[in-house]
Each structure stands twice: as C-alpha cells, then as structure tokens.
Amino acid sequence: MTDLRVPPPPAGDDPADDLTSAPAATDERRRLHPAWIVAGVGFVALLGAAAFRSVPSVLIEPLHTEFGWSHATISTAVSLNMLLYGLISPFAAALMDRFGIRKVVCSALVLIAAGSGLTVFMTQAWQLVATWGLLVGVGVGSMSMPFVATITGRWFVRSRGLVTGVLTAAGATGQLVFLPLVSMLATEHGWRLPSLIVAAVALSVVPLVWLFVRDYPSDAGVRAYGAPADSDAGARVPIAGANRALKVLAAAARRPGFWLLAGGFAICGASTNGLVGTHFVTAAHDHGMPPTTAAGLLALVGIFDVAGTIASGWLSDRVDPRYLLLGYYSLRGLSLLILPSLLGPHTEPSMWVFIVFYGLDWIATVPPTVLLCRELFGADGPIAFGWVFAAHQVGAAVAATGAGFIRDVQGSYDLAWYVAGALCGIAAVMSMLVRRPTTAG
Structure with a gap:
C-alpha cells in the first residue's frame, strides 16, 4: 500500500524558520561593519601623530632666536625625524x-608624546636631535603610511581606495587642526607650551586605539568589508617579525616597478614634507609675511588636501593609478616653479590659487601608489609600500637639510623651489614607466 503521508520539510525549509532568521539577517546587514570602526580610530590615531609633525615648520624661527642655532642645524633634527619616519615604516608593518x-600603534603614540614633552628641557642642539629627531621619528615611523596600507589591506576589499584616501588625509587634518594653534601659542607663549600640548594629544589617543582596534577581521568574527564568502582577504599572515621586511625588500628590489615607485615617491617627499612642510613658513617670513599668517596658509593646504586625497582615493578605484600620478607630479612641479614669484608680505589672489591647488595635490599621490604596490606585490604590498615610503622620507630628509643649507648660503629659498619643480617632472615620467600586472583592474 502506498504511503500518502507528507514527509516533513527538511531542516531550514520551514517557513517559520525563515520568519525567525530574517530579522537576524536584516540586523546583520544594518549593523555597522567593524572595519569602519577600525578605520575611524585609525584616522584619529594618525591625526594625533600628525600633530607633532605640524610643529617644526613654525618653531624653526623661535628656536633660532632663543638658542642661536642655524637653520641648517635645526633642519638636521627635522631631517632625522623624516628619515626615521621612513626607515622604520617597513619594519613597523612587519x-x-x-x-x-x-600594541605597535599604542607604543608609537607613547614615543611621540615622550619626544614632544622632553623638548621643553633641552638646552643644546644634540638634545633637539635626540627628542625631536630620534624619539618622535621612531614613533611616527611606527604608525605612518604602512599603517594605512595594513588597515585597508586587512579590513577592506570594497572601497579600499576611498578608505586609503581618507586615512591618508588624517595627516593633513592633523596639520589643519594644530598648525594655527601651535603658531599662535608659540608667538604668544613661547615654543614650550605647544610641545606639551602635542604630547598630551598623542597620549589621549592611546585609550581609543587599545579599546577599539582589532588586528584582523576574524578577531571581530567577521570577514573583511566587501569580501565574498570564499575570499581570503584579511586572513592572518605568517608571523615572521622584522625579518619579513628584509625579505620583502630583497624580492621587491628585483622588480623595476619598485624602483620607479620609490624614486617617484622620494621626489614626492622632497617636494612636500621636506621643502614646503618644513620651510614654507620661514620662506614666507623672509618676504615679510607674519609667521602666523604663513602658518594659516599652510593649514589651508591641509584643508584642501583632505578633499584632494579623498578624491584621489575615489579615483584610484576607477582610473589607472599611473595616469593619476602623471597628473599630480606634473602639476605640482609647475606650481613650485612659480612659487618664488608669489611670495610677499601680503596674501595676493595668486597665492590663494597656489594654496588651493597645492593643497589638492599635497599627498594625493598616496592612494594610487598604495594600490600599485598592492597590484605588484600582493599580500606583501603593505610592507613593499613601507619601503617605498622610506624612499619618500629619505627624499624629505635631504630636502629639509638641503633647503636649510641653501637658505644659509644664499639668503633665500628660490633655488630650492626651482630644483624641486624640475624633479617633479622626472617623477611624472617615472610613474608612467611602471608596468601593471596584466590582471590589474
């Protein structure tokens, strides 16, 4: 006899199960992905590190006046800071x-606070090098651009370029927030008070990092943002310590693309942090502009840099990164060539145009460079970018000291602007020579 009984539905096919599981799925979709929390805290941490990096350009003259140290001597401490900022970076990523x-970011913030706070006790030039140069250089190098590459590489698949742009803009935002304040405090109360304030800001970020940052998406029970179920994006990497940084360098150095990116980024550092970031306020003061006004202009560079870098990250997800670098370096070089004719005691409309234009271009080079490193070196991309960024800071260090020397010898910075402008043209050509993998895009 045939059994006419209806078999029970298989597990998961009961409509009641659908009704009970649907709200949970909806809640999962609506819940803020932890990747955005990590990115937000990372932005604040980078902003805290950038606070001290806004100080040197406005304290060169106060230190020169109080201690009698030459511009080249003070610039040497800035150069060591920039050099360590770059050389520590790839090891920090490892x-x-x-x-x-x-753990790494919290330790870095403590070093920044110590270096900034101890400057108030210095009486000799070597102490400036030890605090401003060594301690702060190691600190900011431990949470520099490879920190950005590590966060975006582990936590994001979708919107990786955009998030890279936003986090990169944190450095400019730090300059925006602190530079006018530092300049005003240094003018009215001396340079020691802003140094203490920067130390306090760096320390205040430590609890946020410790409480809210997780190392991998799996630590929060999720996949990387936008990663499909079968993707290994954000997976734990083999633990190899600092040795991995050297191994990645040895492998990357065999590829021409690495040297092209590193060379272009060295020129990027020379033309931004090393030259404009360190010496713009002093150069403007040489032409009769008050230091507070010059610092305000440099802060405006930070305002427009936020927009420019975020837009660059958005474009990097859609446009060949090499073409972006070609445009950024070419236009930056042209702007530096005309800067000497714009400096004066007053801010003419032409200077405002330069500030807006240069701000949009300031570190817009970072998102396309990060993405090219990811394409060329895969999972080793963050560490490879750390070495590319080391070249950036070597260029910045050479420019910071070189421009100070030119100022001491010739009495002006004009030659430094012209040399930097010409080098940017070379960087534009180098960027177009990078060969992308056939699967890129």
Whole structure:
C-alpha cells in the first residue's frame, strides 16, 4: 500500500524558520561593519601623530632666536625625524604582523608624546636631535603610511581606495587642526607650551586605539568589508617579525616597478614634507609675511588636501593609478616653479590659487601608489609600500637639510623651489614607466 503521508520539510525549509532568521539577517546587514570602526580610530590615531609633525615648520624661527642655532642645524633634527619616519615604516608593518596593530600603534603614540614633552628641557642642539629627531621619528615611523596600507589591506576589499584616501588625509587634518594653534601659542607663549600640548594629544589617543582596534577581521568574527564568502582577504599572515621586511625588500628590489615607485615617491617627499612642510613658513617670513599668517596658509593646504586625497582615493578605484600620478607630479612641479614669484608680505589672489591647488595635490599621490604596490606585490604590498615610503622620507630628509643649507648660503629659498619643480617632472615620467600586472583592474 502506498504511503500518502507528507514527509516533513527538511531542516531550514520551514517557513517559520525563515520568519525567525530574517530579522537576524536584516540586523546583520544594518549593523555597522567593524572595519569602519577600525578605520575611524585609525584616522584619529594618525591625526594625533600628525600633530607633532605640524610643529617644526613654525618653531624653526623661535628656536633660532632663543638658542642661536642655524637653520641648517635645526633642519638636521627635522631631517632625522623624516628619515626615521621612513626607515622604520617597513619594519613597523612587519611588527604589526608579529605583535598586532594595537600594541605597535599604542607604543608609537607613547614615543611621540615622550619626544614632544622632553623638548621643553633641552638646552643644546644634540638634545633637539635626540627628542625631536630620534624619539618622535621612531614613533611616527611606527604608525605612518604602512599603517594605512595594513588597515585597508586587512579590513577592506570594497572601497579600499576611498578608505586609503581618507586615512591618508588624517595627516593633513592633523596639520589643519594644530598648525594655527601651535603658531599662535608659540608667538604668544613661547615654543614650550605647544610641545606639551602635542604630547598630551598623542597620549589621549592611546585609550581609543587599545579599546577599539582589532588586528584582523576574524578577531571581530567577521570577514573583511566587501569580501565574498570564499575570499581570503584579511586572513592572518605568517608571523615572521622584522625579518619579513628584509625579505620583502630583497624580492621587491628585483622588480623595476619598485624602483620607479620609490624614486617617484622620494621626489614626492622632497617636494612636500621636506621643502614646503618644513620651510614654507620661514620662506614666507623672509618676504615679510607674519609667521602666523604663513602658518594659516599652510593649514589651508591641509584643508584642501583632505578633499584632494579623498578624491584621489575615489579615483584610484576607477582610473589607472599611473595616469593619476602623471597628473599630480606634473602639476605640482609647475606650481613650485612659480612659487618664488608669489611670495610677499601680503596674501595676493595668486597665492590663494597656489594654496588651493597645492593643497589638492599635497599627498594625493598616496592612494594610487598604495594600490600599485598592492597590484605588484600582493599580500606583501603593505610592507613593499613601507619601503617605498622610506624612499619618500629619505627624499624629505635631504630636502629639509638641503633647503636649510641653501637658505644659509644664499639668503633665500628660490633655488630650492626651482630644483624641486624640475624633479617633479622626472617623477611624472617615472610613474608612467611602471608596468601593471596584466590582471590589474
């Protein structure tokens, strides 16, 4: 006899199950992905690190006046800061793999606070080099651009270029927030008070990083943002410590694309942090502009840099990064060539045009460079970018000291602007020579 009984529905096919699971799925979709929390805290941490990096350009003259140190001597401390900022970066990326993002970043913020705070006790030039140069250089180098590449590489698949732009803009935002304040305090109360304030700001960020940053998406029970179910994006990497940084360098150095990116980025550092970021206020003061006004203009560069870098990140997801670098370097070079004719005691309309234009271009080079490193070197991309960024800071260090020397010898910075402008043209050509993998895009 045939059994006419209806078999029970298989597990998961009961409509009641659908009714009970639907709200949970909806809640999962509506819940803020932890990647955005990590990115937000990372932005604040980078902003805190950038606070001290806004100080040197407005304290060169106060230190020169109080201690009698030459511009070249003070610039040497700035150069060491920039050099360590770059050379520590690739090792910091590897240490983040070994010890975790949270521990490395918190330690870096403490070093920045110590270096900034101890400057108030210095009486000799070597102490400036030890605090301003060594401690702060190691600190900011431990959470520099490879920190950005590590966060975006582990936590994001979708919107990676955009998030890279936003986090990169944190440095400019730090300058925006602190530079006018530092200049005003240094003018009215001396240079020691802003140094203490910067130390306090760096320390205040430590609890946020410790409480809210996780090393991998799996630590929060999720996949990387936008990653499909079968993707290994954000997976844990083998623990290899600082040795991994050297191995990645050895492998990357065999590829022409690495040297082209590193060379272009060295010129990028020379033309931004090393030259404009360090010496613009002093150069403008040489032409009769008050330091507070010049600092305000440099802060405006930070305002427009936020927009420019975020837009660059958005474009990097859609346009060949090499074409973006070609445009950025070419236009930057032209603007530096005309800058000497714009400096004066007053801010003419032409200077406002330069500030807006240069601000949009300031570090817009970072998102396309990060993405090219990811394309060329895969999972080793953050560490490879760390070495590219090291070249950026070597260029910045050479420019900071070189421009100070030119100022001491010739009495003006004009030659420094012209040399930097010509080098940017070379960087534009180097960027177009990078060969992307056939699967890129």
